[in-house]
Amino acid sequence: MLGKETDKTNGSSYDIYTVGEHIRSRMHQTNLIKDRRYRLRKYKQCFVGRDAIDWLVRMCHAQSRGEAVMSLRILQEYGMLRHVTDDHVVKDQTLFYRFSRDDDSYLLHSDLTAFYRGLDVFNKIKDSSIRREFYHRGHLYQDAFYGNDLVDCLTARDDTVERADVIAHCRELLEFDIIRHVTDDYHFSDDRLMYQFHVDYERPCLLSDVLNQPSPSDTDAAHHTAARTSTSIRQASSSVDHPDTLVGSEGSSVDTHSMLGHSPNDSANANHAGTTISGNDNDRGDRDDGSLSLMAEKENIGDVQVSMVKRVVKLQQDEVGYGFVLRGAGPCYVHTVDPLGPAAAAGLKEGQYVLAVAGETVRQHDHRHVGRLVMTHTGLLTLVVLAKTIPDH
Known part of the structure; x- marks a missing residue:
């Protein structure tokens, strides 16, 4: 492609932006997003987390409340929404959140800015005659347009804008992979060259679709990526929670680069001796014979007499997290503790x-x-794990 080298996750980012914008638009239509007041302060164009989750589950955008929370947190990771005072991740609570489109904070993210500039252009021409089917040299190009027609249309809609500025903006859209030349051979120019929108702003989608996209922190080394739980928003000890804002309580996130929720050398490590934890409640547990063959295959231990037992582990979150790393797929396993x-x-x-x-x-x-x-x-978390034991001979 002739555009500049942008982040390798741009394609998936735009898919997530499209889902987020679809949800934002629908929430505006249902009046979930509106100005709200708390303690004489007005919070413009925001929504209540719990109300939004009610609506998302009711409209089948998520199969459960937990899935809705996870999906909204992904939108938050991608800069599409935030807590009104930036104190919380998305929670199923009475907290105020706002989409970045509604307060212009999206301008802090270059990809998101390009996405919305492309959306503005798309909305101006989507019903215009310049966007149509072209049959050229044996190929059918749907919803395509000529570069000079696009420039004509945009300058005609705004008399205050210079033609050179419109061309520059269109070239930027191509560089961010919002639009493309139909054969990817030319940069944008004010000429009879055909272009198409690469981002499908009108595709049908559900909020849960974002769960199938990679995390924004994923890299080319994703094969050894670890997921850990940690607190991303530290507790503000001086703040007082309120049902409408709950300012200052902690949240959690997934960090795909860091290995641990704690560091043995960290002077701020907590003393866990006094926490309420119940480990190995069912120390021997029930044998999970249905998973034995899968575990044996994964661990290449088929030639060893192995006993797999279930164990229930209860963890009490501290100020840093739960302190373990997960890896693997179907099932995942504890990589580091x-x-x-x-x-x-x-x-x-x-x-x-x-x-x-x-x-x-x-x-x-x-x-x-x-x-x-x-x-x-948050707080007490119960895990059921499968541990292998090799009996003494």
């Missing part, structure tokens, strides 16, 4: 497979999905 964290104190061990999180079966999901599920919980 911080020796000073809640996971170690609760008896979680490296190599154990995660079967359930807070009562929800996750054995078919990868570490990203499970990590996002974990981050929807």
Whole structure:
């Protein structure tokens, strides 16, 4: 492509932006987004987290409240929405949130800015005759337009804008992969060359579609990426929670680069001796024969007499997180346990497979999905893990 080299996740980013904008538009139509007041302060164009989740589940944009929370947090990670005072991740609580489109904070993100500039252009020409089917040299190009026709249309709609500025903006859209030349051979020019929108602003979508996209922090080294749970928003000890704002309480996120929620050398490590934890409640547990063959295949231990047992592990989150790293896919497993964290104190061990999180079966999901599920919980977290034991001979 002739455009500049942008982030490799741009394609998936635009898919997520499209979903987020669709949800924002629908929420405006249903009056979920409006000006609200709290303690004599007005918060413009915001929505209540719990009300939004009610609506998303009711409209089948998510299968459960937890899935709705996870999906909205992905939009938050991509800069599409935020807490009105930037104190919280998305929670199923009475908290105020606002889409970045509604307060112009999207301008802080170059890709998101290009996405919305492209949307503005698309809305101006989508019903125009310049966007139509072209049959050229044996190829049919749908919803295409000539470069000079686009410039004519945009300058005609705004007498104050210079033609050179419109051309520059259109070239920027091509560089950000919002529009493309139909054969990807030319940059944008004020000429009889055909272009199409590469971003499908009108595609049907559900909020849960964002769960199938990579995290914005994923890199080319994603094959060894680890998901951990940690707090991304520190607790403000001086703040007082209120049902309308709950300013200052903690949240959690998935960090796909950091390995641990704790560091053994961190002078701020908490003393976990006094926390309420119950590790290995069912120390021997029930044998999970249905998963034995899968685990044996994954671990190449078919030639060793192995006993797989379920264990229930209860972890009490501290100010940093739960202190463990997940990797793998279907089922994921505990890759690393911080020796000073809640996971170690609760008896979680490296190599154990995660079967359930807070009562929800996750054995078919990868570490990203499970990590996002974990981050929807705060405080006490119950895991069901499958551990292998080799009997003494």
